[in-house]
Amino acid sequence: MGTGEIPVNILTGFLGSGKTTLLNNILTEHHGEKVAVIVNEYGDINIDGLLVLHSDEDIIQMNNGCICCTVRGDLIKMLMNLLVAQHKGDITFDRIVIETTGLADPGPVAQTFIFDEALSSVFALDTIITVVDSQHIIEQLDSFEEPQEQIGFADIIMLNKIDLVDSSRLTAIRQRIHQINPTARLLESQHSQVALSDILDIYSFDLESKLMFDPDFLEVHHPHHHSDSVTSLSFIEKHPLDMEKLNHWMADLITHKGQDLLRYKGILNVEGMNERLIFQGVHMLFSGTFDRPWQPNEAKESRLIFIGKHLDQHALTKQFNQCLATRPLPLKG
Ligand SMILES: Nc1nc2c(ncn2[C@@H]2O[C@H](COP(=O)(O)OP(=O)(O)OP(=O)(O)O)[C@@H](O)[C@H]2O)c(=O)[nH]1
Numbered sequence: 001m002g003t004g005e006i007p008v009n010i011l012t013g014f015l016g017s018g019k020t021t022l023l024n025n026i027l028t029e030h031h032g033e034k035v036a037v038i039v040n041e042y043g044d045i046n047i048d049g050l051l052v053l054h055s056d057e058d059i060i061q062m063n064n065g066c067i068c069c070t071v072r073g074d075l076i077k078m079l080m081n082l083l084v085a086q087h088k089g090d091i092t093f094d095r096i097v098i099e100t101t102g103l104a105d106p107g108p109v110a111q112t113f114i115f116d117e118a119l120s121s122v123f124a125l126d127t128i129i130t131v132v133d134s135q136h137i138i139e140q141l142d143s144f145e146e147p148q149e150q151i152g153f154a155d156i157i158m159l160n161k162i163d164l165v166d167s168s169r170l171t172a173i174r175q176r177i178h179q180i181n182p183t184a185r186l187l188e189s190q191h192s193q194v195a196l197s198d199i200l201d202i203y204s205f206d207l208e209s210k211l212m213f214d215p216d217f218l219e220v221h222h223p224h225h226h227s228d229s230v231t232s233l234s235f236i237e238k239h240p241l242d243m244e245k246l247n248h249w250m251a252d253l254i255t256h257k258g259q260d261l262l263r264y265k266g267i268l269n270v271e272g273m274n275e276r277l278i279f280q281g282v283h284m285l286f287s288g289t290f291d292r293p294w295q296p297n298e299a300k301e302s303r304l305i306f307i308g309k310h311l312d313q314h315a316l317t318k319q320f321n322q323c324l325a326t327r328p329l330p331l332k333g
Contacts, residue, residue: 265305
């Protein structure tokens with residue numbers, strides 16, 4: 001939608017489904033386009049922005065709220081600023097990709113490009129792409145409203161993480177999705193690998209189908225209510241962490257609280273290591289891998305976020321602090 005020339009793609013999908021992985025695939029593919037990226041994160045610290053593999057793309061972080069609620073005004077301002085900067089020759093871009101939080105309703109974000117006359121004359125909504133975690137989506141649909149909205153508004157739905165499910169589960173997911181959104185195109189992927197020609201430059205945003213899903217879509221949108229039961233807790237810590245204590249903590253946490261942990265992720269500073277430890281988890285599925293060395297110009301600090309139900313903030317804070325590496329004893333004089 002929109003009559004402008006600059007395509008906009010909205011990446012959405014529930015927590016941990018593979019949106020940032022898809023964004024990185026888009027950015028690292030050689031398509032010859034310059035992409036301006038807007039990343040909106042749930043929680044109060046920036047982690048995704050630090051995990052995006054960008055070279056000279058312009059990455060804009062929106063951390064002060066959810067893109068579909070309070071920050072919609074900010075989104076308009078940000079897009080306007082991008083246009084001004086492009087006009088002045090400070091930056092150039094051929095496309096905008098917006099990654100929403102895992103708890104966003106993409107409806108209001110799409111609306112921005114329809115209602116705002118100035119924006120809709122410059123931008124054209126290309127596709128709303130919803131990434132689905134095939135391992136967890138059925139339970140997510142049973143428990144939360146957000147995945148229904150994300151699937152309902154999609155033009156393209158990527159059934160991701162198909163390495164973690166069998167074909168009968170995939171059939172059940174397809175049927176469930178078809179009930180919510182019979183018109184979206186379904187793709188299957190592992191690690192969000194799809195041909196970019198299947199998701200970009202399709203211009204499949206279809207107002208009719210959005211109105212079928214939400215007859216009030218063209219009304220001025222009422223604030224979106226997130227699932228009240230979901231909260232987040234984040235840590236930023238300069239003191240290095242002890243790898244062994246961290247492993248024990250995670251093993252214990254996943255065993256006892258895995259069901260409630262919708263998403264946990266972080267970039268950790270581990271004692272004795274020159275590389276960042278990238279820490280990723282969705283429920284019981286957890287991975288920790290060292291990636292690149294810390295750069296001289298970046299703060300060597302751990303950033304960690306938990307998003308989930310019934311988070312015991314006091315206990316988690318205590319457990320996190322117990323993972324700090326033992327401070328060296330002061331030298332005796
Ligand atoms: N096994 C498996 N893991 C995957 C696949 N796709 C992504 N992952 C992993 O799932 C985790 C979450 O992926 P992200 O791309 O960060 O997910 P996201 O949707 O951006 O997460 P949030 O922004 O936190 O909601 C990471 O550890 C990925 O490496 C897949 O197809 N199979």
